[in-house]
Amino acid sequence: MRTLRKALSVLGLLAILALLGGCYSMGVNIWERDILAKPEMQFDHEATDRAIDDHIYFSKEASSGGRGFGGGGCGCN
Amino acid sequence: MQLNRETSVRGTLVALTATLLGHSGAGAAEPTHADASLLIYSESQRVTAGEAMFRFRRQLSDPYSLSLSLQVDGLTGASPNGATPSRQPQTFTRPSGNHPFTVDARETPLDPGFRDVRYALDADLTRTLNRMTSLTLGGRASVESDYSSFGFSSGITRDFNRKNTTIGISGSVARDVSRPLGGSHEPFSSTRVVPEDGVPDRLGYQEDDDEGGEAGHEPKNVYDLVLGVSQTIDRETLIRLNYSLDHASGYLTDPYKILTVVQNESSPDPGEPFDYVYEGRPGSRTKHAVYAELLRHIGGSVLDLSFRHFWDDWGVNSQTADVFWQWPVGHGTTLQPHVRWYRQSQADFYRPFLEEGAPSPRYASADTRLAQFDALTYGLRYAVPVFNGSYLSVTGEYYYQKGDSSPPQAFGSLREYDLFPDLKALMVRIGFSRDF
Secondary structure, eight states: OHHHHHHHHHHHHHHHHHHHHHHTTOOOOGGGOTTTTSGGGSTTTTHHHHHHHHHHHHHHSSOOOSSSOOSOSOTTO | OOOOHHHHHHHHHHHHHHHHHTOSSSGGGSSEEEEEEEEEEEETTSOEEEEEEEEEEEEOSTTEEEEEEEEEEEEEEEEEOSOOOOSSOEEEOOTTSOOOEEEOTTSOOEEEEEEEEEEEEEEEEEEEOSSSEEEEEEEEEEEETTEEEEEEEEEEEEEEGGGTEEEEEEEEEEEEEEOOTTOOOOTTOBSOBOOTTSOOBTTOOSSOOTTOTTOOOEEEEEEEEEEEEEEEEETTEEEEEEEEEEEEEEOOSOTTOEEEEEOOTTSSSTTSEEEEEEOBOOSEEEEEEEEEEEEEEETTEEEEEEEEEEEETTSOEEEEEEEEEEEEEETTEEEEEEEEEEEEOOOTTBOSOEETTSOOOSSBBOOGGGSOEEEEEEEEEEEEEEETTEEEEEEEEEEEEEEOSSOTTOOGGGGGSOSSOOEEEEEEEEEEEEEO
């Protein structure tokens, strides 16, 4: 099972690298960024709300991380 | 948000300014941004928590910017101590050794005395190295009555491909110290005390220390690494992929959780408590997470989809899916429904109880946070502009956790009890943000 998981992880990373290769030709020009410039189109929009939510879930579940650092800092779990 | 012509033109100008200044996002173009959020979290008949967070970001003299975050959270109420229900009322003593509490027959033992306040401060300084690269250095500290954490972090991001691709790497190191009230205990040692007169003090604790003066000093080191890439797909679509690695070593046991050792099947009262022992967890844990997020602008609304796959060397696997959809409802106000789905497998050493006479396992915990369960969150956020450059938001969410109430290993009287009571919580959050 763990071997399968490792194999899937490696395949996933390769897929991501392939995707990145494809992404290199993607994108927009500077003058096409009107919508992308909106605050709600930023990944860290609502960062404070997300941080507070993540802290609640960190204290109630066994998982953490992904969006950012996942460890420590609180005795709640 | 309903875009009027003025907003649209402003957005374009912000984007152009940000690009010319060497910043990839619109938010970064604002010299100062502040936001605050207050959350009330309330479980039915259990814990109530309040969290307040204030964040401040300011562009200092070029090329530096500063980000500060202050968080205060408080907790009070009852929390499961890990013991199983019984046909008889059960009396427990708090880990401090004082303030015994009695749990009714057939009820899940909840320790009613949880009360703590935590203060946390984060500071990050970012230096723009050139038009495409920025470097961040940060420090963080958090303190509560029985736990403290100090750490620092560093990260670098670089833009490529006309700023359509951003790659980042960041790491952090933290030193946490747990100082359990009443001291830390040998795993699987009985919670019962046998005083000098030879009469067992029912469920007393070995180190009676209400103020924590003789409390243990149990450190752990935590190392984090995050690799991330974000990509502009088209004028209305962004994606990002993150991989995070977290390794902790040291004291990872919860000093306030116990396990019931139940009478075995050949005893006259199988499944009823025989003894109570402290839990024990491994001294290290390595966690991995792969996270993908899509932001898509759809006719004025913004759809935010994310998925996380998590696994660790404790045997926990989990999947998390989040959907936020922000809808404009006129005059700058927005509604944002949110659904979160979460599923986790149990840790290898999760045991709802131990059995009398069975060999003691190397590690065991009855903490239901390490059990298999599903969780759902439903929520709705309403945001309204209150004056120029500022927004007020109100969010209501409902969190529901459901596990296996009657695990297959239950026997005797344990089959009569709910060994994983549903957890239901309401969350109300009020947020305020302002650009200066």
